[in-house]
Amino acid sequence: MTLDDLIQRLRDFAAARDWEPFHTPKNLAMALSGEVGELTALFQWLTPEESAKALDDPQLKADILDELADVLLYLTRLADVLGVDLLDAASAKIDRNELRFPPLPTAD
Template identity: 85%
Template sequence: MPVTLDDLVQRLRDFAAARDWEQFHTPKNLVMALSGEVGELTALFQWLTPEESARALEDPALSAEVHDELADVTLYLLRLADVLGVDLLTAAAAKIDRNEQRFPAG
């Protein structure tokens, strides 16, 4: 069965509860954790040209690191939204709606 967002959110809840880490998962702390992971992702691309960045997954070692950092960013984003009580998909869809108004095509 394919993984769903809801699965991930529930696994993150269980993971934090089982380790008594909920006390650390304030929105402020989670924003910092998200930011730190985006910093690690940024470091993977900092010396690449834009063209090289488009081929990043052709290098197996770099590809593994990119997958790992994208996973960390995703997990902290999901956990942050869950703790805040924000529905990410609905918020994101509403933002595309606004962007379509703000930047008319053609």
């Protein structure tokens, strides 16, 4: 599945359930925010080192995959209803970040 496939599946999903009226950018931003809150909560009591091994725990792994998926679903849907190409926006942002944060000099 590509990101374009995901956009289409989410359009079909909303249409088949008459959910389109609820999918305003304001509402979707709130839904995205709620899912990121659930994702953050999974890491809140872990040390940074423990968080790097979080997928070793099968239940925690399932929960993390579930929340990462939810975040991508709402982010993709939000960008789609706004008419924004997410990958173009991300590419342009990395270009700006490369100017803003110059890389370390390489030793040679």
